[in-house]
Amino acid sequence: MKNWKKAVALVASAAALVSVAACGSGSSSSSDSGKKTVGFVAVGPEGGFRTANENDIKSAFKSAGFDLIYSPTQNNDQQKQIQAFNKFVNDEVDAIILSSTEDSGWDESLKKAAEAEIPVFTVDRNVDVKDSEAKKAIVSHIGPSNEWAGEQAAEFVNKNFPDGANGFILEGPAGLSVVKDRGAGWDAKVAKNVKVLESQSANWSTDEAKTVTAGLLDKYKSQNPQFIFAQNDEMGLGAAQAVDAAGLKGKVKIITIDGTKNALQALVDGDLSYVIEYNPIFGKETAQAVKDYLGGKDVKSDIQIESKTFDATSAKEALDSNSRAY
């Protein structure tokens, strides 16, 4: 009977796609009950991490006594985000939370926010602002650090292969700030005797990572690759399957970043060796920062959210306790 539901959902989705254009309306409530209004320019449901992150922010602001207006975009469309942002400025909300899809292109909007004296808090992805007027609008950035995650991966390899090792890096699509930061973290900490034979992009995709890894394992068979650093879980899971097919399971250590349930399960099963979390749960910290700032207190300009690292035992504990939101 589940299938019937699915069929209905299919039809509904087709209808929804047609009527997508008619979204994004609904006038926002001004602060009538003395509650502070906060606008949240969001990315929208995009998969495990994003959904957990945005739901957490929504519930945290609700419990902190704010009136949060949630405005997601579709398909990573920055234009929609800019429109939502400008609308919040025109409505004179008390603060804006910005989870941007792109790191550039925000100067004009931020300038308007600065003129209207609306504080902006960037979450998760940082924005790159050139204009000094626009910079004033941003009070603080809140989120986990991609560089830190890359550093952890390098340190794991350093620790496990004190005598040096060969391996590969699977990157995300070229040009993204996440890719650059995770790579920079790795470069900063990796020991001299650890040799990266090749870095290839597998576009965050499991399927592509499998193909790429199979190719790399063939190419560098003679150099005995011992580790693979996949910049996200999806690619790590694909790499694990290629390693398994080549009969090297357990001989090649695979390190991934993100910490989704599937990756933790793979860690318990021995397919992966180390998972570095990119913690999406920081609604409380964000709400606190906004509250402090509006209450006249000083707020740090960069609030780094702590993430965990997992090996097989701690992954099992985390899965058994069922405490993971994603």
Place this chain on the structure above:
Amino acid sequence: MADKKQEEKTNVFKKLLSSNITVEVIALILLILLCTVFDHAFLALSWNDNTGGLAGPIITMLQESARYLMIATGMTLVISTAGIDLSVGSVMAVAGAAAMQALTGGMNVWAAILLALVIGLAVGCINGALVAFLGLQPFITTLIMMLAGRGLAKVITSGENTDATSVAGSEPLKWMANGFILGIPANFVIAVVIVILVGLLCRKTAMGMFIEAVGINPEASRMTGIKPKQILFLVYAISGFLAAIAGLFATASVMRVDVVKTGQDLEMYAILAVVIGGTSLLGGKFSLAGSAVGAVIIAMIRKTIITLGIDSAATPAFFAVVVIVICVMQAPKVRNLSAELKRKRALKSSEKAVAA
């Protein structure tokens, strides 16, 4: 007698030279040579007890080419009716999502495969009905299906990347993508068999001729008694069905659907394979064998990128350059270049003779 034989030989040789497939095969061999120069073990094959089949760079390349073979075959038929099917990549995602979701929902593996194929066929039929019976433009119709399909895949999995790795009893599907038949990748064998079946359907019956007739002039073909609407409907339906098979190959290889990435950009690869294969985008004559070799070339280019270790930022450019070079090699002007030179030389020598 000897002269005649010689003449026949040169004729065969000329025919071979002028064939598109020859150029394609040469391009494929050149790519393989390039890889072998960079990696001397590129052609090496070994037996992998773990998977029960041959292993080596060429084998993984063939494994990847299976999905391109499927969508390129469907695309060839569609393009030869002067249409285009941009939705194949999305259909792959939808079919893969349906299969993975059904498996995690506890459905029998064969039922899940069937479900995926039926969904692919259904999407193809919708495309076909809109193009053939309502007369919508193929480009717009399938473009909309390409956008809607991604959304559909997301709805099926509720936006997650469904993982069916640990579902028990899914071995047949896993084998389809990762298994081996007599040491050769099963998905490649399946794909080749399907291409041959489609080829027989087209060439042993009048189907192929009907398709070409519709592509050249639908009105004229109608007057000769062909039913262009039915033919159009059929080619889009076949394309959707084959795309569903490609979707199963792509998702079953990792037993995981990635609603955003599965089949992404593959409609372009399919079109490239068809064009490299010598089928004109304007419709008419088509070559399934050409498209099939084109599909293998696409997989080979991707393999070359990994083997050569081309920087990830430069891979799209590399891909484009190789495709353009192959297209230039096939251009009639370039292909006739040697004949042209010979003719000129002959002309010159005869002129000299006259002058003397």
